[in-house]
Amino acid sequence: MSQSNIMPGFRPAISFTLVYLALIVLIPLSAMLLKTFQLSLDEYWAILTNQRVQASFRLSFGASLIAAAIAAVFGFIIAWSLVRYSFPGKRLFDALIDLPFALPTAVAGIVLAAIYEPHGWIGKLVMDGTGIQIAYKPLGIVFALIFIGLPFVVRTIEPVLQEFDTAMEEAAASLGATRLQAFVKVILPNILPATITGFALAFARGVGEYGSVIFIAGNMPYISEIVPLLIITKLEQYDYAGATAIGLTMLILSFLLLLLINGLQWWVRRRSGQL
Amino acid sequence: MSISVNHISKHFGAFTALDNISLDIPEGELVALLGPSGCGKTTLLRIIAGLERADQGDVFLKGDKVTDKPVKNRQIGFVFQHYALFRHMSVFENVAFGLRVKPRRERPSNDAVTKKVHALLELVQLDWLHDRYPDQLSGGQRQRIALARALAVEPSVLLLDEPFGALDASVRKDLRQWLRNLHHDLNVTSIFVTHDQEEAMEVASQVVVLNHGRIEQQGAPGDIYDNPANAFVSRFIGHTNIFDLEEHDADWLQTAGLSTAQQKGRIAHVRPHDIVIEKSTANSDAFVTLKDWQHLGALIRIELVKNGSNGPAASVYAEMPNKQFKRLHLNKGDKVDLRIRHAHWFH
Numbered sequence: 001m002s003q004s005n006i007m008p009g010f011r012p013a014i015s016f017t018l019v020y021l022a023l024i025v026l027i028p029l030s031a032m033l034l035k036t037f038q039l040s041l042d043e044y045w046a047i048l049t050n051q052r053v054q055a056s057f058r059l060s061f062g063a064s065l066i067a068a069a070i071a072a073v074f075g076f077i078i079a080w081s082l083v084r085y086s087f088p089g090k091r092l093f094d095a096l097i098d099l100p101f102a103l104p105t106a107v108a109g110i111v112l113a114a115i116y117e118p119h120g121w122i123g124k125l126v127m128d129g130t131g132i133q134i135a136y137k138p139l140g141i142v143f144a145l146i147f148i149g150l151p152f153v154v155r156t157i158e159p160v161l162q163e164f165d166t167a168m169e170e171a172a173a174s175l176g177a178t179r180l181q182a183f184v185k186v187i188l189p190n191i192l193p194a195t196i197t198g199f200a201l202a203f204a205r206g207v208g209e210y211g212s213v214i215f216i217a218g219n220m221p222y223i224s225e226i227v228p229l230l231i232i233t234k235l236e237q238y239d240y241a242g243a244t245a246i247g248l249t250m251l252i253l254s255f256l257l258l259l260l261i262n263g264l265q266w267w268v269r270r271r272s273g274q275l
Numbered sequence: 276m277s278i279s280v281n282h283i284s285k286h287f288g289a290f291t292a293l294d295n296i297s298l299d300i301p302e303g304e305l306v307a308l309l310g311p312s313g314c315g316k317t318t319l320l321r322i323i324a325g326l327e328r329a330d331q332g333d334v335f336l337k338g339d340k341v342t343d344k345p346v347k348n349r350q351i352g353f354v355f356q357h358y359a360l361f362r363h364m365s366v367f368e369n370v371a372f373g374l375r376v377k378p379r380r381e382r383p384s385n386d387a388v389t390k391k392v393h394a395l396l397e398l399v400q401l402d403w404l405h406d407r408y409p410d411q412l413s414g415g416q417r418q419r420i421a422l423a424r425a426l427a428v429e430p431s432v433l434l435l436d437e438p439f440g441a442l443d444a445s446v447r448k449d450l451r452q453w454l455r456n457l458h459h460d461l462n463v464t465s466i467f468v469t470h471d472q473e474e475a476m477e478v479a480s481q482v483v484v485l486n487h488g489r490i491e492q493q494g495a496p497g498d499i500y501d502n503p504a505n506a507f508v509s510r511f512i513g514h515t516n517i518f519d520l521e522e523h524d525a526d527w528l529q530t531a532g533l534s535t536a537q538q539k540g541r542i543a544h545v546r547p548h549d550i551v552i553e554k555s556t557a558n559s560d561a562f563v564t565l566k567d568w569q570h571l572g573a574l575i576r577i578e579l580v581k582n583g584s585n586g587p588a589a590s591v592y593a594e595m596p597n598k599q600f601k602r603l604h605l606n607k608g609d610k611v612d613l614r615i616r617h618a619h620w621f622h
Contacts, residue, residue: 172361173326174326174353175347175424175425176376178347185361185376
C-alpha cells in the first residue's frame with residue numbers, strides 16, 4: 001500500500017484474516033487433499049463411479065436443490081408476511097423463525113421423523129389421504145432440509161423487503177400497472193438477488209446437513225443414503241482414503257455450484273442495475 | 276372543472292388531516308397546495324391520486340366521479356418526492372413502464388414505445404442518459420425522469436408531491452422555471468405540493484393555502500399576497516411585521532401613520548416594503564433606532580428597534596431598494612422616523 005489509506009488497520013486486519021483462513025479452512029482442507037493423494041487416480045475413480053456413491057451424490061445434491069428452491073419460495077412468502085402485514089403474535093412468530101438455527105439438528109431430525117413417519121401425526125394423515133410416505137424416503141430428506149434452510153432465506157430477504165421503497169409500487173400503480181404487474185415487474189426484480197443469496201445459503205447448508213437428515217432419511221443404500229452419512233460409514237470401516245475422496249469430491253462440487261450461483265447473482269444484479 | 280374535490284375529510288386515528296375540504300381546479304391551471312408541514316397538503320394530493328382513501332367526500336376528475344376508482348384507472352400522473360424511480364430499470368425502461376403495462380389491446384408496438392420514450396426524454400432534455408440507471412443520476416435528473424415517466428401515459432392531470440423538496444437550492448431554482456415552462460407547453464392541469472411559499476408564488480398560477488386540514492385561501496399568487504384573507508395567510512406568505520395594538524403602545528404607531536381611528540381590527544400586519552424610514556432631525560424625540568441591515572440583492576432589509584420605553588425592545592423590519600437606502604446616509608444607531616403606508620387588519 002504505497003498510497004495513504006483512510007481506513008487504518010489494513011495490515012492487522014488482513015493478517016488476522018489470512019491466519020484465520022489458514023487455521024480453520026486451508027490447513028484442514030489441504031490435509032484432506034493430501035490424504036486423497038494416497039489414492040491412485042484409478043482407485044479414486046473407482047470409488048467415485050461406485051453405484052452406491054453415485055446414488056448418494058445424486059440424492060444429496062438433488063434433495064438440497066429441491067429443498068432450497070422450495071425454501072426460497074416459502075421463505076419469500078414468510079418474509080413478505082412478516083414485513084408487510086401486522087398481525088397478533090407477529091413478534092413470537094418472528095422469533096420462531098430462528099429456531100432451526102438454535103435447535104440441535106438431531107433434535108429437529110427426531111421430532112420431524114416422529115411427526116412425518118407413517119404413524120406420526122401428519123405422516124398418518126398424508127399416508128391415509130394420498131398414500132405417500134414422507135419419512136424414511138427421499139421425500140423425508142427434502143422435508144428436513146426445507147426446515148433447516150428456511151430461516152436462511154427468511155433472514156436474507158427480510159431486511160431487503162424492509163428497505164424496499166413502497167413508493168415504487170405506488171408509482172407502478174399510478175402508471176396503470178395491475179397488482180400482479182407491479183409485483184412481477186417492480187417488487188420481484190428488487191428482491192430477487194436477496195432470494196438467490198438465501199437460496200444459495202439454504203443449499204449450502206442442505207448439502208452439508210447431517211444431524212436432522214439421518215433420523216428421517218431411513219438411510220437405505222441406493223435410496224435414501226446421503227453423502228455425509230456415506231463418509232461416516234467409510235470412516236467407521238477405517239476406509240479413511242475412501243472417505244476423504246468422497247469428501248473432496250463433495251467439496252469441489254459444492255464449490256463449483258456456489259460459484260455458479262454467485263455468477264447468477266452477479267448477472268441478476270447487473271441486469272437490474274444494482275452493480 | 277378539471278379536478279373537483281367535494282367535502283373531503285380524512286382522519287388518522289385522533290388526528291384530523293383534512294377537515295371538510297372542497298376545491299375546484301379549472302382546466303389547464305398549475306396549482307400549488309401550500310402549507311406548513313402537517314397541514315394535510317400531501318394527504319389531499321394522495322386522495323386526489325387515489326393512493327389514499329378519504330373518510331368522507333368525493334373526488335371528480337374531468338367530471339367523472341373517481342372516489343372509488345383505484346389509482347391505476349384514474350389517468351393521473353404522479354411524481355413522488357423521492358422520485359420512486361424503478362432502481363432495477365434503465366432510464367429508458369422507467370419511462371416506457373407505463374406503456375408496457377397497458378392491456379395488450381392498447382399496448383403500443385415496440386417501435387412506437389421507443390419513439391415515444393425518446394421524445395419524452397428529449398422533452399426533459401435527458402435523452403443522452405437513456406441507458407443509465409437511476410442510481411447513476413443526480414437528484415435533478417432523477418426528478419426530470421420521474422416527470423417524463425409520469426407524462427408517458429398522457430395523464431389528464433399531473434400531481435407532484437414536493438417535487439423540488441429533496442434538491443439543493445440552485446437546482447431547485449432552475450427546475451421551478453423549467454416546470455413552469457413545461458406546463459405552459461403541455462397545458463396539462465397540474466397540482467404540486469410545497470411548503471415553500473416562494474416556490475408556490477413563483478411557479479403556480481393558483482395557490483391554495485392550507486392549514487390544519489382546512490383551506491385558508493385560494494387565489495392567484497398576487498391576490499393572496501396583496502389581500503390575505505386572514506392572519507395565517509398574511510404571516511405565511513412573504514414577510515410581515517405584526518403589531519398587536521393592545522400590547523404595543525399605540526402612540527408611536529400613530530406617529531408612524533398607523534392611526535387607531537382607521538383601524539379595522541386589533542392586529543395590524545405591515546409588509547416590510549410598506550414601511551418608509553427617514554433620518555430624524557437632531558432634536559426629534561424619535562422612538563426608533565436603526566440596528567442593522569442586510570443586503571438581499573436589489574433590496575436592503577433594515578432591522579429597526581423601538582427604544583424600550585416599556586417591555587422588551589421589539590424589532591421591526593423594513594425593506595427598500597438599495598439606491599434609496601444609500602441616499603439616506605444612515606448609520607447603525609441612528610434614530611429614524613418611520614411611516615407606515617399600508618396595513619392589513621385582523622382581529
